[in-house]
Amino acid sequence: MPVIDNFHYKPPLFLRNGHLNTFYPYLFRKKPMFFVQRQRYFTDDDDFFDVDWTPRKNKRLAILLHGLEGSSNSQYIVGTTKALLDHHWDVAALNFRSCSGEMNKQLKMYHSGFTEDLHHFITQIESEYDEIAISGFSLGGNVTMKYLGDKKYILSPKIIAASGTSVPCDLEGGSVRIMEGQNHLYEKRFLETLKLKLIEKNKRFPDLVDLSNLKKLKTLWDFDEYYTSSLHGFKDAKDYYQQCSSLPYLKNISIPALMINALDDSFLSEASFPYESAKNNPNLYLLTPKYGGHVGFTTFGTQYYWNERQIVDFFEKHSSAKIFQ
Numbered sequence: 001m002p003v004i005d006n007f008h009y010k011p012p013l014f015l016r017n018g019h020l021n022t023f024y025p026y027l028f029r030k031k032p033m034f035f036v037q038r039q040r041y042f043t044d045d046d047d048f049f050d051v052d053w054t055p056r057k058n059k060r061l062a063i064l065l066h067g068l069e070g071s072s073n074s075q076y077i078v079g080t081t082k083a084l085l086d087h088h089w090d091v092a093a094l095n096f097r098s099c100s101g102e103m104n105k106q107l108k109m110y111h112s113g114f115t116e117d118l119h120h121f122i123t124q125i126e127s128e129y130d131e132i133a134i135s136g137f138s139l140g141g142n143v144t145m146k147y148l149g150d151k152k153y154i155l156s157p158k159i160i161a162a163s164g165t166s167v168p169c170d171l172e173g174g175s176v177r178i179m180e181g182q183n184h185l186y187e188k189r190f191l192e193t194l195k196l197k198l199i200e201k202n203k204r205f206p207d208l209v210d211l212s213n214l215k216k217l218k219t220l221w222d223f224d225e226y227y228t229s230s231l232h233g234f235k236d237a238k239d240y241y242q243q244c245s246s247l248p249y250l251k252n253i254s255i256p257a258l259m260i261n262a263l264d265d266s267f268l269s270e271a272s273f274p275y276e277s278a279k280n281n282p283n284l285y286l287l288t289p290k291y292g293g294h295v296g297f298t299t300f301g302t303q304y305y306w307n308e309r310q311i312v313d314f315f316e317k318h319s320s321a322k323i324f325q
Contacts, residue, residue: 008289008290009262009289009290009292009297009306009307010291011291011297011298011299012300015291015293015296015298016264016290016291017264018262018264018265018266018292018293018294018296019182019266019293020293021262021264021291021292021293021296021297021298022186022265022266022294022295022296023293023296024296024298025075025079025295025296026075029075029079029298031075031078031079032078032079032082034054034081034082034085035054036054036072036093037052037053037055038050038051038052038053038100039051039053041117041120041121041124043117043120044120045106046105046106047097047104047105047106048097048104048105049095049097049100049117049121050072050095050102051072051092051093051094051095052092052093052095053090053091053092053093054081054085054090054091054092055090056090056128057090058088058089058090059129059130059131059321060088060089060090060129060130060131060132060133060319060321061089061090061091061125061128061129061131061132061133062084062089062090062091062092062132062133062135062315063091063092063093063094063118063121063122063133063134063135064077064080064081064091064092064093064094064135064136064137064140065096065118065134065135065136065137065139065141065143065144066094066095066096066137066139066140067137067138067139067140067141067166067295068112068138068139068190069099069189069190069193070099070137070138070139070140071095071099071100071101072093072094072095072100076137076165076295076305077093077137079304079305080135080308080311082304083303083308083309083311083312084312084315087312087315087316088321089133089315092121094117094121096110096114096117096140097114097117098110098197103197103200103201103204107201107205107208107209107231108231109201111139111228111232111240111244112139112142112168112171112244112245113142113143113146113171113240113243113244113245113246114143114232115143115146115150115153118143118144119147119152119153122156122159123156126156126158129158130158131158131160131319131320131321132156132158132159132160133159133160133161133162133315133318133319134148134159134162134163135162135163135164135165135311135315136162136163136164136165136167137164137165137166137295138165138166138167138168138267138294138295139168140164141163141164141166141167141168141169141259142164142167142168142169142171142244142245143246144162144167144246144257145167145246145249145250145253145259146244146245146246146249148162148249148252148253148255149246149249149250149252149253150246150249150252151249151252155255159255160255160256160315160318160320161255161256161257161258161314161315161317161318161319162257163257163259163260163310163311163314163315164257164258164259165261165295165297165307165311166260166261166262166265166267166268166292166294166295167246167259167260167261168267168268169245169246169247169250169259169271169272169274170245170247170268170269170271170272171240171241171244171245172238172241172245172269173268173269173270173271174267174268174269174272175219175220175221175224175237175241176221176269177266177268178219178267179221180266182266183266183267186267186294187220190220191217191219191220191223194217194223194227195214195217198214198227199211199214201231209227209231213226213227221237224240224241225237228240247271247272247274247277250274250277250278250284251277251280251281253281253283253284254283255283256283256285256314256317256318257283257285258285258286258287258310258311258314259274259278259284259285259286259287260287260288260297260307260310260311261273261286261287261288262288262289262290262291262292262293262294262297263288263289263290263291264290264291264292264293265293265294266293266294267294268294273286273288274286275288285314287310289306292306292307295307
């Protein structure tokens with residue numbers, strides 16, 4: 001314990017395929033409508049990131065972190081926002097640098113271990129709230145778990161819980177898996193938008209961003225080897241993966257943290273199902289349903305997707321706020 005084995009996600013038969021469950025919400029899910037207001041936050045290195053806020057009317061806040069090349073408008077962010085709103089949480093959906101529709105100012109953008117902006121944001125807003133929860137998805141899930149465990153920052157005592165969905169906590173293993181043929185379409189799509197960002201970065205920093213390697217980018221490993229590493233101060237892709245994987249830090253997590261990784265998630269390596277870490281750390285709760293795909297968990301006939309229900313229930317369980325509905 002706390003490996004959780006008494007929750008079962010049972011999608012329809014046609015979604016008991018990880019790829020179909022991954023694609024379905026991306027293609028067909030209708031996003032709920034609610035009001036958000038964008039606010040820009042400026043960083044100590046003369047850069048910025050944008051955050052989409054729901055109306056501020058509660059004393060507890062959930063911070064949401066999207067995945068690789070996602071944004072605050074990703075379907076899983078919007079769906080989770082609605083579920084949390086309905087349970088009396090304010091929500092702040094953070095856009096990583098370069099992901100809000102406007103390129104950031106500095107050379108570095110974001111990556112799977114980029115926790116600086118999350119910490120900066122929390123220091124800016126924590127005085128407004130009694131309780132804070134963090135929920136990350138895919139890359140954002142790794143950022144969340146690393147932030148909680150790597151001891152780089154002193155965490156706010158107001159952080160009461162966190163969650164990560166489809167967390168590639170073993171980055172090197174995940175990079176190898178996504179090179180498999182079954183994941184070609186995902187990898188191709190990621191590379192398309194990342195290459196466009198490199199071209200824009202080259203226009204701003206022609207002496208620092210060398211586009212001569214652009215044609216060599218066939219995989220995300222290539223992108224991390226030639227660009228993620230050089231833009232963010234790592235030796236190479238392996239060094240980046242080793243320094244930024246949250247897996248080694250899971251043992252240090254000291255607040256309740258829920259990880260939801262589906263067994264049919266084609267992005268995740270075997271090491272991204274950290275059963276031993278969960279067994280040895282009473283604060284790490286691990287859910288590994290048989291189905292769900294990568295940030296899928298499509299659910300019919302209910303207001304929320306299955307993973308969203310688990311996130312809300314987990315946050316409610318660890319909140320001391322007295323909410324009467």
